[in-house]
Amino acid sequence: MKSWLRLHRYALMVTLRRLAAQPFSSLANLLVMALALALPLLGAAILVSAQPVARQLSVTPEVTVYLATTAPAGTADAIAQRIRDDHAAQVQAVRVVPRDEALAQLRNDPTWDQALAVLPNNPLPDAVVATLTEGEHLAQRAGQLAETWQKWEHVDLVQLDSDWVQRLEAILRFARVGLIFLAACVAAVVLAAVFNTVRMQAMLQREEIAVARLVGATESFVRRPFLYLGALSGVLAALIAIAAAAAALTPLNNALLGLARSYGADFSLRLPGLPILAVAIVGTGILGALAARWSVTRSTRF
Incomplete structure (x- = not known):
């Protein structure tokens, strides 16, 4: 040694x-x-x-479902309930944003107030915002849900708010x-x-x-x-x-x-x-x- x-x-x-x-x-x-x-x-x-x-940033992405402006009254609540029933395990919370509430929020912003004042009626649609639960492959699950919801009746657009995170x-x-x-x-x-x-x-x-x-x-x-x-x-x-x-x-x-x-x-x-x-x-x-x-x-x- x-x-x-x-x-x-x-x-x-x-x-x-x-x-x-x-x-x-x-x-x-x-x-x-x-x-x-x-x-x-x-x-x-x-x-x-x-x-x-x-x-x-990517812990709880939100998926926003925008309805067609021609959708009957109460459609947003029905879609929100359908999301809760069909995807309870994947959705943490669901909230409805009525078009009148969205317009009121924009009018509170001085940068939008003058532009909205010249419009004859409310151009905004009703929206349903779903917050997803945490877990594995979150971005992939969010994309699959957005693709499914896009096919529902009276749905005009589904926006994945965490696209930039992906x-x-x-x-x-x-x-x-x-x-x-x-x-x-x-x-x-x-x-x-x-x-x-x-x-x-x-x-x-x-x-x-x-x-x-x-x-x-x-x-x-x-x-x-x-x-x-x-x-x-x-x-x-x-x-x-x-x-x-x-x-x-x-x-x-x-x-x-x-x-x-x-x-x-x-x-x-x-x-x-x-x-x-x-x-x-x-x-x-x-x-x-x-x-x-x-x-x-x-x-x-x-």
């Missing part, structure tokens, strides 16, 4: 000496990987911050797929950067590796410092990327604060939680070690 620890400690010290021997090139490689890693981190910050807002959820799904693709591209950048770094180090240490083999050094002994170089480069790049992303969020949140306040909301961007960041650091380190092993296997065959 002591011998195993001594070998790994030696490999780590060799790696640190090699990094210190070329500080500028080492720092340049780390910055390239860190900037690439910062992009999916910022994308993840936007998704993590936007998802709670989308869930909060669009927001679709945008978030698209963003998640895009983020996965971006992460895959960044992984390729990390692989290429570590591969080239290890390859250059192997070429620089060519004579040293040849002498070590002559005196009986095993392949594991020769390759171990390069594996540490790849893993350490990945971990350091991930740490720098997290610091850079956190620093970038400060001006972004300052600019976003004014926009959020104009809508009466409290919204700010934040990085994913510590477990996710820890997984990102470890994963980048493993990715760097794999790239280093691939490179050193190909670059030390002499």
Whole structure:
């Protein structure tokens, strides 16, 4: 056990000496990987911050049923009762908005008062507003109910008030797929950067590796410092990327604060939680070690 620890400690010290021997090139490689890693981190910050807002907005969507203006009196009450009877499990509340009440509400708004004053009669229809119950696939259920109610007699239009929420959820799904693709591209950048770094180090240490083999050094002994170089480069790049992303969020949140306040909301961007960041650091380190092993296997065959 002591011998195993001594070998790994030696490999780590060799790696640190090699990094210190070329500080500028080492720092340049780390910055390239860190900037690439910062992009999916910022994308993840936007998704993590936007998802709670989308869930909060889409909790209880409303479906509004507009009746034809020629519908007989009492049709709105009959349709409201039919909704309660046929869809009791999916509807939380149903209310009727008479056309006269809707017109009175619009006339209370100064921006509509003058326009409505020139109309000879009330152009608004009766409406039935159904608030759906919470649960899974809420947007899908709302769309199915709207399609069913649209076919009822005396119904002119069924409007799903949460259509824009569905669009927001679709945008978030698209963003998640895009983020996965971006992460895959960044992984390729990390692989290429570590591969080239290890390859250059192997070429620089060519004579040293040849002498070590002559005196009986095993392949594991020769390759171990390069594996540490790849893993350490990945971990350091991930740490720098997290610091850079956190620093970038400060001006972004300052600019976003004014926009959020104009809508009466409290919204700010934040990085994913510590477990996710820890997984990102470890994963980048493993990715760097794999790239280093691939490179050193190909670059030390002499």
